[in-house]
Amino acid sequence: MMMMEDGWTQLGSTVAAIVFFWTMYQNHFPDELHNQIKKFTKKLASYFYPYIKITFPESDGENWLDSQRAFHAIERYLGFHSSTQAKCLKAKVLNESEAVILSMDDREEVTDEFNGVKLWWKSNCQIRNSQSISLYPGEDVKRSFVLTFHQKHRDIVTESYLKHVLEEGKDIALRQRKRKLFSNTRRDDGCYKLWSHVVFEHPASFETLAMEGKKKKEIIDDLVTFSKSKEYYAKIGKAWKRGYLLYGPPGTGKSTMIAAMANFLNYDVYDLELTAVKDNSELRRLLINTSSKSIVVIEDIDCSLDLAGRRGKKAEEDSEDEEEEGNKANVKEIVKEMKNKDEKSNKLTLSGLLNCIDGLWSTCGEERLFVFTTNYVEKLDPALIRRGRMDKHIELSYCCFESFEVLARNYWNLESHELFPTIQELLGKTKMTPADVAENLMPKSADDDASVCLERLIKAIETEKEEARLKAEEEKRAKAENEENLEDGKENKQENVEKC
Structure with a gap:
């Protein structure tokens, strides 16, 4: 008992001495010396603990949206590659997912390997104080992933590994989710949100598509080349997009071709109904809000607001024909009146459409296909279907x-x-x-x-x-x-x- 009392006495004296010297250090030593001691302490710690930690929070203040995207990409990556190591997993079933998604449970740790480098991932979770006010979504519960690796691998991790994790996580998310079919159709009351969607479950594929084998292979090769050409498009200074014009008689499989393309590339489909678009500004907003890896479709483009004749050339040619019959003055007045009335009734123009699919606004997104369909290709304005806008013209003809x-x-x-x-x-x-x-x-x-x-x-x-x-x-x-x-x-x- 005496020995125990002596031990407690010595411990108390030691703690009191440490508190005294710490107080003296804080009050009487200059800040510069504080900083020097901190640097020395860090160097000493790094010598004995040569590991670096990087934290990826689920939400990060004003950049919460970008943080969430990165966090969920890491979550998908770890769930796909490292879930077999974790003993505690979380299951997430989404309405638009084809399978159950597994991810690491909170405070679980797994290892990963990249080019011979060993890394450790840990999932953290911290509940926010209920009395504090959350300004950004997801801040009631602070979740994060912590990556730990040896400092000698800093360059590999920061330059290659993290990029690999984020890209692989995004690809996994795309593979696991169901494709969507978007529509911009306006309601009876004249209002609509930019895009509404349903799950895209069309069963069409190139294997079941009724077409000549040579032409089918040509289209497949073109799609594969496009999907792998991000760096090439950046090199030549073009937006990463491609236009397809599908033309032919009714019943030759134009819509089925679009479904087969979407299933082959795993892209979403945006069915753009031009008759529901009020003006050029609305069209720009719609296209800006389309996602990457998508197909923007305008079916029967020759019937959409008579865009083929909106440049005024057709009206002028018709008026010249009628002038030859002796009615020059009357025809000019009628054409002028019709053009003015048309411009007032609808502000969506062919020029606005061309700027959206091939102008500056076309760069607001990447890896997108623009597909036009028509039964009468000869009715279309040459400016609309020229190479560079509609890069590939595909004729779908009668059954052979x-x-x-x-x-x-x-x-x-x-x-x-x-x-x-x-x-x-x-x-x-x-x-x-x-x-x-x-x-x-x-x-x-x-x-x-x-x-x-x-x-x-x-x-x-x-x-x-x-x-x-x-x-x-x-x-x-x-x-x-x-x-x-x-x-x-x-x-x-x-x-x-x-x-x-």
């Missing part, structure tokens, strides 16, 4: 035998059939869209089999062939009648001249 073979595999798992030669011969002489072919291959009752559907397809092609023949004859007869009427008109005109 190679396209039919794809549809036969899709619908009936057929590689060959005794009726295939007949179908091949008929498709070589008849224009029928893939949509019509697919409709005839679809079973109409439980008793239908492959042979029944193929026979129905043959009848449909023969009917289409006969209708096309009759239509051609009718057009030929109408043309001949027009030429005959023209000749009669010329003769009558000549007779009137002679009488005069």
